[in-house]
Amino acid sequence: MYKHFLLLAAVLCVLLAGKAGAETAIAAERGLPDAPDGSAADRAASIAASLDDGRLAAQVILSGVDGNRFLSGAMKDLFRAVPPGGIMLFRYNLDAEKAQVRNFLAECAGFVADVQRSGVPETGGAKTAPGVPPFMAVDHEGGFVHRFGPGITRLPAAAYWREYAEKNGAGAALAALEEAAFKSGAEIRDLGITVNLAPVAEMLNAENRSFLGGRSFGEDPLFVEAAAAAFIRGMERAGIICTVKHFPGNTGIDPHESAQTLSGGVETLSEMVKPFSGLVKNYHVPAIMVSHALVPALDPNRIASLSPLVMGKWLREELGFNGIILSDDFFMGAAAQGGRPEDAAAVSLAAGADMVMAWPLNLTRVHRAILAALEDGRLSREKLRESAARIIAEKIRAGILASNE
Numbered sequence: 178m179y180k181h182f183l184l185l186a187a188v189l190c191v192l193l194a195g196k197a198g199a200e201t202a203i204a205a206e207r208g209l210p211d212a213p214d215g216s217a218a219d220r221a222a223s224i225a226a227s228l229d230d231g232r233l234a235a236q237v238i239l240s241g242v243d244g245n246r247f248l249s250g251a252m253k254d255l256f257r258a259v260p261p262g263g264i265m266l267f268r269y270n271l272d273a274e275k276a277q278v279r280n281f282l283a284e285c286a287g288f289v290a291d292v293q294r295s296g297v298p299e300t301g302g303a304k305t306a307p308g309v310p311p312f313m314a315v316d317h318e319g320g321f322v323h324r325f326g327p328g329i330t331r332l333p334a335a336a337y338w339r340e341y342a343e344k345n346g347a348g349a350a351l352a353a354l355e356e357a358a359f360k361s362g363a364e365i366r367d368l369g370i371t372v373n374l375a376p377v378a379e380m381l382n383a384e385n386r387s388f389l390g391g392r393s394f395g396e397d398p399l400f401v402e403a404a405a406a407a408f409i410r411g412m413e414r415a416g417i418i419c420t421v422k423h424f425p426g427n428t429g430i431d432p433h434e435s436a437q438t439l440s441g442g443v444e445t446l447s448e449m450v451k452p453f454s455g456l457v458k459n460y461h462v463p464a465i466m467v468s469h470a471l472v473p474a475l476d477p478n479r480i481a482s483l484s485p486l487v488m489g490k491w492l493r494e495e496l497g498f499n500g501i502i503l504s505d506d507f508f509m510g511a512a513a514q515g516g517r518p519e520d521a522a523a524v525s526l527a528a529g530a531d532m533v534m535a536w537p538l539n540l541t542r543v544h545r546a547i548l549a550a551l552e553d554g555r556l557s558r559e560k561l562r563e564s565a566a567r568i569i570a571e572k573i574r575a576g577i578l579a580s581n582e
Contacts (some may be wrong), residue, residue: 187328195554202383208416212461213570221570224309224578225562232260232293232309233558234547236565237526239263239314241536245270246277248284257407259294259544262532262568263312263372271315272326275368285311308315310577312418314372322375325365332361334402335377336391338404347400358411363407366416371577374420374466376408378452384428384440398451405452406460418575419504424467424492425450425481431512436480438471446474450496457498463571465492467530479528482507483521488529501567504530508539519543523550527557531564 213221228236240261243252261370264285272276285309294308315324320334342350362373379385380401381393394404409419426449428437439446446493447454456462467488475491476484492498504525507518519542522533525552535543550556572578 184369201316204233209413209418209576210574213574217573218566218570221566221568221573222562224569225565228562228565230548230551230558231544233561233565234544234551235259235293236309236533237260237547237561237570238522238540239265239312239385239532239534240297241265241267242270242285243536245273245281245535246280248288252537256289256542257292259540260289261311261535261540262309262565263314264289265374265534266313266315266324266326266370268326271324272367274326274329278326279368280540282313284371286313302442309496309572312568312577314373314374314420315365315370316368316374317361318375318377318392319360322392328363329368330361332357334391335394335404339395339400342400343509347403351403354404355407355411355414358408359414360411361417362417368418371575372413372418372420372464374422376405376419376421377423378402378405378421378456379423379426380449380452382449385426388427398448398455401452402455402459405456409456409460409462418463418571420466420501421453421456421462421466423468424453424465425468425472425487427468427470436469436471438473442472443473445470446472454496457496462498462500463574464503465498466503466505467492468505482525482530483528485528493529499567501531501564501571502529503532504534506534508534508536517546519546523547523556526550526564527555527560531567 225233225236238259238260238261240263242264243249248256266282270281273281278437290308290310316322317324317331317332318335319335323331338350338354341353365373377391377392377394378401379389380398381389381396385393395402405421406428409421412419425446426439428439439449441449453465467482469482471477471480472484472487476486481487488502492502504522507521507525519539522535522543523546525533526547533543547556547561551558551561569578
């Protein structure tokens with residue numbers, strides 16, 4: 178118990194030091210600025226306003242891609258119709274030698290940017306907007322969540338850093354974690370990756386332990402917050418944007434398979450999300466992924482990823498998050514209550530999400546569902562432009578898109 182108290186005290190000291198000035202010192206050596214500045218935000222809003230509806234609807238989609246050597250004719254046709262705002266990559270895309278992966282990702286990003294620049298033929302829109310390259314995203318948490326083939330270092334699982342802290346002290350663990358994240362971030366940035374769909378900022382508890390296991394930094398909210406912040410700092414020094422997940426949490430049920438419900442009242446939920454609220458308050462968090470869990474204490478009828486009460490009222494207004502809200506995959510079993518996945522994606526955007534996922538097989542259907550919601554007023558053009566502007570502002574901050582292009 179005494180050892181546990183010392184660990185908590187050490188973590189608190191690290192956090193307080195960060196707020197008092199250490200964070201500024203760390204920021205000076207990062208590869209990315211702390212947050213999009215005013216000029217980047219203005220430029221992003223201007224670009225978003227210049228996009229015709231087809232490209233605007235495409236900008237808020239994070240799409241999968243087939244292949245790992247070159248873009249097939251079929252994928253080129255898909256991306257000509259829907260040049261997505263981001264491309265998410267899996268083992269089958271990345272299980273190759275580094276040079277091959279690098280060339281493939283460059284081809285994907287370049288092709289989408291060229292289509293964005295020239296306009297989407299199907300919409301007949303204006304052709305004056307700049308080419309907006311996509312995010313190139315991957316799940317790179319560490320442990321068994323490792324998508325890469327040969328030559329890319331496997332990060333330790335999140336649970337490793339908790340054990341490291343117990344043996345060597347919180348300060349040493351957080352420093353080592355940040356350095357490991359930086360080195361790993363540099364490796365994947367060299368390949369063309371720009372977004373890491375990590376870290377997990379959920380605390381372990383009796384309800385979610387069987388699902389999360391070693392993917393969580395542990396049970397102590399202070400350590401989970403500090404560890405997630407160290408992971409983000411290391412990645413950002415390497416030029417990688419992070420997406421913190423999965424807000425507000427999960428249960429022990431695998432969301433890929435079936436629905437889940439987060440029990441407890443508002444006070445219990447507030448305790449559960451302390452690492453998220455601490456990160457939002459104390460750091461620039463570029464993006465947060467929202468889970469498909471039902472949260473009856475806040476919204477008994479809609480899962481988190483479809484709920485304006487969870488995404489808009491709680492995450493945006495009460496916690497003050499102003500980054501990108503990314504909905505988890507609507508093709509998971511846990512999202513079945515949303516109806517057809519493409520319709521759920523449009524509902525999620527209207528409810529407060531900024532970006533939704535799609536697979537190549539469903540990319541055009543998701544895109545059409547967003548356009549249909551835009552046309553009949555279920556999704557406002559103002560909201561869609563705000564979401565696209567958030568996405569583009571992060572691309573400017575990360576150097577994916579030049580601020581003066």
